[in-house]
Amino acid sequence: MLEVRTDLPKGLLDLEPNELSKVLKGPTLIHLKGKIDEPLFLSTLLHGNETSGFYALKKLFKKYDPNNLPRSISLFLGNIPAASEGLRKLEDQEDYNRIWAGGDSKAEKMATSVVDQMKAKKTYASIDIHNNTGKNPFYACVNRLLPEFVTLGSYFSKTLVYFIEPHEALSMAFSKFCPSTTVECGKPGEGIEEVFDFIEKVYLSTEIPRKKASELDMKIYHTLARVMIPVEATVSFDQDDKDCDFCFIKDFEELNFEELSIGTLLGKRNSKKYEIIILDETGVDISDHLISYEGDKIVSMQPLIPSMFTKDLKVIKQDCLGYLMEKIEL
Numbered sequence: 022m023l024e025v026r027t028d029l030p031k032g033l034l035d036l037e038p039n040e041l042s043k044v045l046k047g048p049t050l051i052h053l054k055g056k057i058d059e060p061l062f063l064s065t066l067l068h069g070n071e072t073s074g075f076y077a078l079k080k081l082f083k084k085y086d087p088n089n090l091p092r093s094i095s096l097f098l099g100n101i102p103a104a105s106e107g108l109r110k111l112e113d114q115e116d117y118n119r120i121w122a123g124g125d126s127k128a129e130k131m132a133t134s135v136v137d138q139m140k141a142k143k144t145y146a147s148i149d150i151h152n153n154t155g156k157n158p159f160y161a162c163v164n165r166l167l168p169e170f171v172t173l174g175s176y177f178s179k180t181l182v183y184f185i186e187p188h189e190a191l192s193m194a195f196s197k198f199c200p201s202t203t204v205e206c207g208k209p210g211e212g213i214e215e216v217f218d219f220i221e222k223v224y225l226s227t228e229i230p231r232k233k234a235s236e237l238d239m240k241i242y243h244t245l246a247r248v249m250i251p252v253e254a255t256v257s258f259d260q261d262d263k264d265c266d267f268c269f270i271k272d273f274e275e276l277n278f279e280e281l282s283i284g285t286l287l288g289k290r291n292s293k294k295y296e297i298i299i300l301d302e303t304g305v306d307i308s309d310h311l312i313s314y315e316g317d318k319i320v321s322m323q324p325l326i327p328s329m330f331t332k333d334l335k336v337i338k339q340d341c342l343g344y345l346m347e348k349i350e351l
Contacts, residue, residue, distance in 0.1 A: 023131040024049045025138075029087050034079050038072045038104045048117075049098045050135055052142075055090030059145040061224050062095045062199075064191055067117040067149065069103025069110065072209045074150025077216035081224075092224060095142065097135060109154075109336060116340065118151075119187055121194040136194050146173060146223055147201035149191045150216055152209045155331035155343065156274040159212055162203040164196040166241075166351060168231035173200045175237040177219040180278070182328065182346065184244035186302045200229050205329075234351035242278075242326060242346040246299045246307060249341045254295040258288075258332050266292045267319075273330055277343070281325040289317045299345065311345065 029051060030044040052060070065074030078096065085091070100117045103110045110116055120132045139147070161174030162182045174181045185193070195201035204219065206212025223229070234241055250256055254266040262268040269288030276287075290296075297319070299308035313322050330343035 022047060022127050023134055026051045027053070029053070029082065034082055038066060038069070038075050039107055040105075041066075041075075041098065041101050042105045045098060045101050047101050048131055049101070050138065051096040051098070052138075053087050053090055053094045053096065055093040057092040057145075059143045060093035060095040060139075061220075062097070062139050062144045062147040062195065063220065064097040064099065064147070064149040066101070066104050067099040067191065068151065069100040069105070070107050070209055071109075071150075071152035072104075073152050073206050073212050073216055076210075076213045077150065077220060080213070080217045081220055084221075085224075092145070093142075094224075095139060095144070109339060118149075118191055119189040121191045122189040132191075132194070139195070140198050144195070144199040146229060147192065147195035147199055148220060148223065149195075149201070149203045151203055151205050152211070153205050153207060153329055153331070154333040154336045155277060155329055157205060157207065157277045157329060159204075159206050159215060160278075160328075162192065162205065164190075164193045164201065167200075168233060169200045169229045170196070170202065171234050171237065171239065171241075171351070172230050172232045173223065174202045174204075175232075175239055176222050177202070177204045177215070179237070179239055181234075181239050181241045182244055183241060183349070184344075186244070186247065239351075241349050241351060242328070243349045244302075244328070244344050244346050246301045246311070246345045247341050248327075248330075248343050248345060249298040249300070250337055251295045251298065252338055256334060256337060260286075260289050263291060266290065266295050267297070269319075269332075274332055276327045277330050278326065278328060281321050281327070283321055283324060285321045285325070287312065287319045287321065290314055290319055291317060297342075 115128045120128045160180040161177045163170040192201045192203045256267045257265040301307045326346045328344045
């Protein structure tokens, strides 16, 4: 399933993400030798419709000759079949950012092979590049709150999100042996220049300093819970809609990274057949502590900070409605 190469395929940098299947058979790991052996690991297109990372990499390799690199680079181009269709994933596929905790499926074995190779190469740092489906600020995610992780994330954004679920994410696997981060750079096509600048800064550094968050002027959030809708339920984003099971407010995406007070209206529930599912980091449903149903209204019972709230119905079905966070101090 995994193709491993030591060169960039001819014509790769001239292609669009939906054309990569012309030169790649599927998920591809490319090891490019540089003057410094310990490679920077770069991952993009784990979700085939999140394209900003690929465009940033095109800029990187137009500036730096792949045959004469200052530092080795290992490049992972993920879900090529989904990228061909402009989709997060194909219907019969696993989510390529939920396969990195081991397992026996073909995709999980492929992910394990990538991790094993990068462990052996003593990876300098790992950067996984994503886009959001909803309206969010640019931010970085880390899975450990060690100074080098926080510093790495700070190179991209002063907004940092710490999470340990989903534990099957790529950055979780890499956090066990090198500084790693996931960067979220807005919607597809946004943030290309910012991602390129970030990659270049990390790439040209000789070390990642162990700075404290207080020195870096960071806003740090901890992801507390994942918000999901039962697969069978219908959803809309017009609170006056009477035909769907859940009808969230029209400006739902505007709630991301806002501090919501108790009693904030999130939407309406037209049928008592379904309830919103909110799972904490241990998989326990804590929805009864965070939201309430007052008549047909869905309101917050606690102060909440959403992230990645999306109005993309396909993503809601395939993954989740979004996440809830809290601010933390380091």
